[in-house]
Amino acid sequence: MKKLDLKILENADLKTAGRIAEMCPSVDETERKGLLRRLKKRCGNADNRQLSVIPDSSDNEEYYEYKLTGAGNMKRKWLKPVRATVTALVIVGGLAGGFAVVKSMKKDKPEPASSVAESTLPTDTNGKQVVTIGLLCYNPDIESLITKYNKSQEKYTLKLVKYTDITDNNNAKKNDVNYDYSQEKQKLKLDIISGDAPDIIYGDNSFMNGLIYLDMFEDMYGLMDNYNGIKRGEILSNMLDGFDVNGKLPLIGTDYRIFTAIAKTKFVGNDAENWTVDRFIETAKSIPDNMQILKSTSFYWQGSVCDNCQSMSYYAAQKLLNDCIDRENNTCNFDNAALKKAIEFALDYPDNERHNVSSMSVEDQDSFFLDMQYAMINDKALVSGLTITGLGAAEGTETWGWFGEDDMTFVGYPSENGSGAVTEFQNLYGINKSSDNKEGAWDFLSYVLKNSPVSKAVLDEQYNTRITNASDNIYSQFISWDKEKGTMTNAGKLITQKRVDQLYNYIQSVKVEPFVYDDVKSIIKEEFAYIYNGERTPDQCIDILNDRVEKYLAENE
């Protein structure tokens, strides 16, 4: 077959390819006409042109040369040879003609599309195809990952497009907690508009999910099914479900943080997993006198308090607030009985712990934090926060291994839908839909995903490592706490299998809601401050929240 110097016009989306697979063995002429109409549209959509396709099959792919001429009806020639195993269709060519490459499920050979495309794709001096990745923020981990990837294989070289001028950890901007990378985002936006955006974009969650509606990200399900690399079944299914947007996968994150809460089962009962507001309030009201509810570093609020109305409302209301927003339909309703109940309970909660830590001596500070840290082990606190970033690690000082030997229940944050965990992905990856080298982009992303906590293999490896080898990870940090002496010793014991299983199952069962909206978060934060200051009632606050958040969501309609 004659190879022309052609440009890839468009990769057909998987849905189209799927339909081809279904329709080809059939004789449904209407469907066939629909397919041809779509194909012709991609190839010029001129009424006076007919698409003709000449089959030229090899053992792995089926090639069809097409010509756009004024005569001829080659529908049957196009359709009949295509078998039901088709997974993708790649049109390589221009208005006058080119190749249609039909890929089949059963083949594993490199796609011909890329071999044709090689001549037009940018390459480096070593002949490797160059794939670009745009980085909005300073992230040395990604940079080292890129270096590692570039060394690991022969076909592609990943080129970093830095949108930030931050080059080291000591940069003033980097250390400014309020620095929001707006200039960097603006630069990237200009690149997007001018069609110069990199093949892969890596940026903060709120910014990236704001770009979904532009339809600028390639559906990664299609890439998973068509190219080599990580497949659907290799990623934790709850993570994949979380990132699913109307059956497509435009973005994905690699490093999750699951914020949840645990309590000793002996205090909350066996059936308190993902408890409701009513259940939480009922339990909170019946705790022993010497116990507090939230004495925990996880709820340590704004440097001075850890068990007062602010930390209580953070705990009791945050999941409910999230659940008031219907992101699919761009609506919200904060006028929710459970939410009101949670806010009212929080507001009635006394200021048990208000400490000015900065005025304490270093010894007092140590003692203050240790006391807080071990409050739950000592039965001085009902609930403790837990941040999970994988099976092998939990963030912060209150790691999973520090909770003693008692049975624990994942009570989570009070919710009404049986899902008490809050998930967070700080940064997300997306592949530019107009990238000329989606295969290369996907190759890198597969590499990243395969080695990240969202990979099922990584989780399983962590799980199995625990069984065979208690290294210096969380499992060996099991602490024994001497209540009488007030001292702790690292007993070096392994965490119980029961608890590992519990955590392993929990990670895979939490409902993942990865997308965050910074504007909505800041509106909620702003309005809640008025409640704490006693300037507004919960009802007034809910009314204002409904109004303001509704506008934000309505803009996205």
Add this chain to the structure above:
Amino acid sequence: MYYSLINNPVKKEYVGLENYRKIMHNTAFRKAAENTAFFSAVSVPLVIILSLGLAMLLEKKIPGRSIFRTFFLCPLMVPTASVVLVWQVLFHSHGTVNQVAEMFGGEPIDWLKSTKGQLVIILMFLWKNTGYSMILFMAALSGIPRDMIEVAELEGAGAWYQFVHIKLRYLSPTILFVLILSLINSFKIFREVYLLTGNYPYDKLYMLQHFMNNTFNKLDYQKLSAAAVLFAAVMIVIMAVLLLLENIFGKDVES
């Protein structure tokens, strides 16, 4: 115009009037248009009446005339950002206005987070724009031929008759100019509201420019462009109608 006819700035596929259809059904846009129209419909006539009244008052030989003129022009000289801080202090839920109200036994009002917020921005608009319009009217008033007024006085015409049948007729080109200028300024109130209440203000304070600014930030150029084209079209129609009216009613005065 081009961006209002494509599906998005990345794919750039022609979609005809789809963006216009979408925007007409967008609740945020409709709310913003409604609020902006209400604000303009109330504040523009108010600024004309107030500035014309003040111009007529200062036309008389009253003591401290030049001091008053300077006083009314001051708002034009103060930067908006610093003025907004003062207005925040005045109208915050614990601000000066509420403190004064409480002193006299009144209930504090959450000015910026209630429907009363519209009153605050109308006041702010009047404060900012009355002085300039007043100067324009003063200049126009001084241009009315004195002999016409004197003849009217000799023939026994009262002050109201003179105002309606002579001064107002001679002022009509200036009224039109001030009307157009105030209308444009009323659409520009976004700057003050944005500084007072941010991207997503409460209910009645959400203006068209909020919608445009937010859609711009979200790279939603198709919505932004469709809104801007509609907005420009409405403005052109309003201007055309005003100029037509001026042409019809002001002809005899100009000749």
